[in-house]
Amino acid sequence: MSVQSFDLVVIGTGSAGKTVAEAAREAGKTVAIIDKQPFGGTCSQRGCDPKKVLVGAAEVIGRAAQLAGKGITAEPSIDWADLMAFKRTFTDPIPENTEQKFAGEGIVSFHGAATFADKTTIRVGDDELRAGHIVIATGARPRPLDIPGEELLVDSTGFLDLPALPAEIILVGGGYIAFEFAHIAARAGAAVTIIHSGKRPLEGFDADVVSFLVKAMEGIGIRILLNATVTAISGNDEKATVTYKQADSIQTVSANLVVHAAGRVADVAELALDKADIEAGKKGITVNKYLQSVSNPAVYACGDVADKGLPLTPLAGYEGNIVIENILNGNNRLFDGSPVPTTVFTVPPLASIGLTEEQAAEEGRDVIVTCQETSEWYSAKRINEPVSGFKTLVDRHTGQIVGAHLLGSGSDEVINLFALAMKHNLSASAIRDVLFAYPTHSSDINYMLPA
Incomplete structure (x- = not known):
């Protein structure tokens, strides 16, 4: 096993990790960065950026439909394959460009899942990396549902890379992902059903304004089932049946595709946090006001993996700046909990x-x-x-x-x-x-x- 030492090891190459690594290198520190996914992070490749490309097409369809008969005489339609090809012009170059940029800056890149060996040592493949500071910026992953047939679910990454759009889609969950994907799919011609276990969707948003949005969604044929808990999924890749419990009644609904949109959790399962004495809770790694692990002072966490703030890309970059300033200058910059704007990119x-x-x-x-x-x-x-x-x-x-x-x-x-x-x-x-x-x-x- 190869053993190497660095001033800083960063796990994750998204907005938070990239911010930390580049600032540390600019300050003259030796830096290694690790990712098990293609370099560049979720937002730019598997999240907000490609999603917004698809939303742009949905907006065109929505606007044309609204103005049909009011000056617009022909409604456009979405060619899904062409839209995916356009999306890939944004996403495909990112991993190589990111790695080349790191190499040019003198940041050493490693591919694979990172695992703690002790408080200041990371193993990735056949390499062992030791560092004075370690920053965890691994983001989030789909929340396990622990139900029979869960393997039939397609996650958000899969949805954003579908070669063709199925005629019928079920979205399990009632948050950002479910609502945004529902609008994209419905505007592209799919029949869409949302199944949500809560009494209302988008529970972190104002109830009255959400009710306006639900009215708009039902107006374009999106079906929303509330207080409905999914208990099982059966079938195959071409046709799946979702079993759910609603008002003490067991019911089913079928579609060509079932999408996991039921929330995300901190992506820490492979890190072996216990070996580094790192505490984590339901929201992620437990950090103090400096975004430093409360139990291991050599470790900081930022972005979606930390238990502070909303899971938003601008906030991840902001947290990355806090972390690197505290690493370089001693803990002197606090996490500011000021309100942050957020948008559900529906139509x-x-x-x-x-x-x-x-x-x-x-x-x-x-x-x-x-x-x-x-x-x-x-x-x-x-x-x-x-x-x-x-x-x-x-x-x-x-x-x-x-x-x-x-x-x-x-x-x-x-x-x-x-x-x-x-x-x-x-x-x-x-x-x-x-x-x-x-x-x-x-x-x-x-x-x-x-x-």
Whole structure:
């Protein structure tokens, strides 16, 4: 076995790991980086970036359908094979480009699953790597369902690389992945069913605005089954039957493809964390305010694998910057839990930042709640968008915006204006004083906030 020593070993080549490794190397440290997957991370190859390419096609279909008979005379359709080929122009070059960039920077790359041998030693294949610091940035993987027939499920990676789109699709789960894939598949012509065990989908988002989105989804034929727990999957790769329990009744539904969209967990199963005295909980590796393992000070964790923050790519990069600063300069930079905007890229998109109304009530916040369905507003009517709406929460005493939840075209961009306002403590009245370009989605902000 080859034994090598480094100042830093990074496990994972996504946004968090790449940020740490490159900054450490720039500071003159010797750095090794490991990944069991193709280099470049989930977001750029198997997640948000390729998904957004597919969403772009779904948006075209949705917009054309809305304007049929209102100036648009022919509805387009998605050629799935062509769309996949276009997607691959983004994803295929990433592994080689990433490795070449690392090599040019003097970062030593290793392929394979990393396993801890002790607190400061990693084994990968026939190599043993020792380091003063180790950073875990392995991301997340699909949550095991522990049901019969689970092997028949296709995960998100498989869905984003389908050579052809099946006629019927079942999505198990009611979060981001289920809703985004449902819109892509439905707009591409598939019959889609979502099966979710909870009483409502997208449970981390505002219930009223989610209800607007559900209305839009049902309007294009997406079937959503709630309080339905999947108990088994049977069949084969061409036709599968999902058995689920709903209201004390056992029922079944069949489709050509069943997709795992029931959440993700920290990808730590192969790391042998116990050998390095690293604690982990349900959300991931347990870290302190410096993103350092609470039980092994030589180890830091950032991105989806850590138990702080939302599983979002910008947050992973931000956490990577915190980690490397603390490694290089001693623990002096804290994780900032400021609100982070997030978007469900449905058609139309659902975007959110800050507290929901339910969370504000739990915290005892005295807030002014403004909520409205906006399909009659000009910004929606001009594109004949059938469903849109918003909810904002403003602190009654300070005038600060504490939550914003938007549904409709442009919401994924407008939410960033709310993020800017909240980050810099701009009051609702200060936002209302801004003259926005009109007519734009941003100019609607003035009508979303109390006078």
